[in-house]
Amino acid sequence: MHLPLLHRPAPRPRTLLALLAAALIAGTGLAQAADLPQAEAERHAQASYREYFELLSLPNDAIVPEDIRKNVDWLAKAFEKRGFSTRQLDNDGKPMLYAELPGHDAARKTVLFYMHLDGQPVIPAQWAQKSPWTPVLKRRAADGGWEEIDAAPLFDGPVDPEWRVFGRASADDKGPIMMMLAAIDALKAAGGTPAVNVKVILDSEEEKGSPSIAKVMQAHRELLACDAIVIHDGPMHATNRPTLVFGNRGAAEARLTVYGAKVPLHSGHYGNYAPNPAQRLASLLASMKNEQGRVTVAGYYDRVRISAADRQVMAAVPDDETALRRRLGIARTDKVGANYQEAMQYPSLNVRGMASAAVGDKVANIVPDRAVAELDLRTTPDSDAAYLGAQIEKHILKQGYHLVKGAPSDEDRARYDKLATFSYQSEGADAAGAPIDSAIGRWAYKSLTDSFGATPAPVRIRMMGGTVPTAEIVKVLQVPFAIIPLVNADNNQHAANENLRLGNYVSGVRTIYSLMTHPF
The missing domain is CATH 3.40.630.10 (Zn peptidases)
Structure with a gap:
């Protein structure tokens, strides 16, 4: 570039x-x-x-x-x-x-x-x-x-x-x-x-x-x-x-897994009957951000404090955001901050990868048994991995999910409609x-x-x-x-x-x- x-x-x-x-x-x-x-x-x-x-x-x-x-x-x-x-x-x-x-x-x-x-x-x-x-x-x-x-x-x-x-x-x-x-x-x-x-x-x-x-x-x-x-x-x-x-900013990584049936199912026999975890995962992730790119997880930005003097310093940075958007190939930016510099002051929630059934020439007509999203969280001095991870976990629970530590048991499956696991850890740099x-x-x-x-x-x-x-x-x-x-x-x-x-x-x-x- x-x-x-x-x-x-x-x-x-x-x-x-x-x-x-x-x-x-x-x-x-x-x-x-x-x-x-x-x-x-x-x-x-x-x-x-x-x-x-x-x-x-x-x-x-x-x-x-x-x-x-x-x-x-x-x-x-x-x-x-x-x-x-x-x-x-x-x-x-x-x-x-x-x-x-x-x-x-x-x-x-x-x-x-x-x-x-x-x-x-x-x-x-x-x-x-x-x-x-x-x-x-x-x-x-x-x-x-x-x-x-x-x-x-x-x-x-x-x-x-x-x-x-x-x-x-x-x-x-x-x-x-x-x-x-x-x-x-x-x-x-x-x-x-x-x-x-x-x-x-x-x-x-x-x-x-x-x-x-x-x-x-x-x-x-x-x-x-x-x-x-x-x-x-x-x-x-x-x-x-x-x-x-x-x-x-610091870095943390997180993994979110949403579970469906015990095993992958034939989509003809069980489509419209067994819930699809990939679809549920997509909806769950969508609930975490709005159309403007702002994280909607309660409390996620609450600890960020930006003073008037800080904003003055950031405004003085000579960013050409029109040229930046052109270089990135995007028509508009997320509205987390008023400008690029201000956006960097907030913690981020980024979906860096998703997987469920196979794709491409390996695709099969199935309802997958699980769907996984890999996330990275950019932390700030006032919002560390423990704080951000806890807010995301609370959000998942509010969406009606029951969190388990590993693969759900038969008892879990019989009792709860929505099952998921969520884990997070710092990548070593705060x-x-x-x-x-x-x-x-x-x-x-x-x-x-x-x-x-x-x-x-x-x-x-x-x-x-x-x-x-x-x-x-x-x-x-x-x-x-x-x-x-x-x-x-x-x-x-x-x-x-x-x-x-x-x-x-x-x-x-x-x-x-x-x-x-x-x-x-």
Whole structure:
């Protein structure tokens, strides 16, 4: 997919006096001036592209521990080459990687940078290239699609910022890891030291919901001690302006099964006689939402609190919703919020799959014995999985259903007309939120405006719709956080043909450099 709204912020004009001051600071070996010139960022980004391709060639699905260990070993060497001390944190055969830049200074604040090294599973046949694990360089074709081009200029020649690298984890999340390594290269080349103590943690199971992140962090709490956390994950705003995010929704999964007769029945002999559970399931699901897309389960939105100041922040986000609807191919949106940003502040109830009898060429003329719906619930800081699941359960009961733990017994069947099971659980990542005007928020905002300018201003988002393990990390370390995405919004993360725009790679190097060189 393509967003015609991408925008590359121009470097902020600098006076001769400012340039001389920056050179003087660099010459003394003190913390650098915060702005890494565009040309320098491009040079250090290009010097890291071979490593980037090498890293992308390593499969990283967390279901394969051996592949995760290969990624961790590779990244440990890459960080050590740049002077970091590293340590692999045990995690049931899929270690997480910790890295720390030497020169800890008690007078400086310590920032822990979180990224993840694992990636989503792949179906190779869905990718428009030889393999998802063989990264390729592409440019926009005349027909609006993407065409593969020779990657040689990427390593030694002029680079078009609109070119993209296609491969699994190119954007989510190996790209940001490599941007950090290139930013460190730029800092060392300038002969400076960071203005904050730099620690890094690379998660090995984020795409599996980070089920063990809290356990690993608790076991190494002293090692990971910090004053703030910066999370480099998720997409930037569609305008490609520097983006700050101050919360994320959590994720929970649920399953609803409606029962019919004991066994599938011949639809000729029993149609019009035995109730069809697929039809009942459809009606039950329909009762949970109205035509406007709002959840009608009593109490589902009751805990959401959005202040006037919050709405003002959301209104300032430069979303082009007409273009968004066009890109999505929808005529109208659900009316959960007044706009896209406001819609992300509410918990969601999404039907992600349904099944009863076979379909397609396997279909049979039967009344099915059961029908199943798989749901995902996006939670918010004020509405967790336990609360939302309890409200849905109450709603099911109000529709006349009797809930059983497993397959209903003969006694259940004789006594109750409507039988169902309902279960839910967190997928391992809860929702998290932080004040936009917090100390870390002000520090990050100043870092971005110093490097990219205040006009147009960085985009500040109260809460993004996707899920990262922010809450689990913060619960253990008890420090504030900010999410600072670095990759293009149309990167196809989690899907086939994932990609990273090279202009974003360069701006990501500048962003991380700026964060490291601004006192917090």
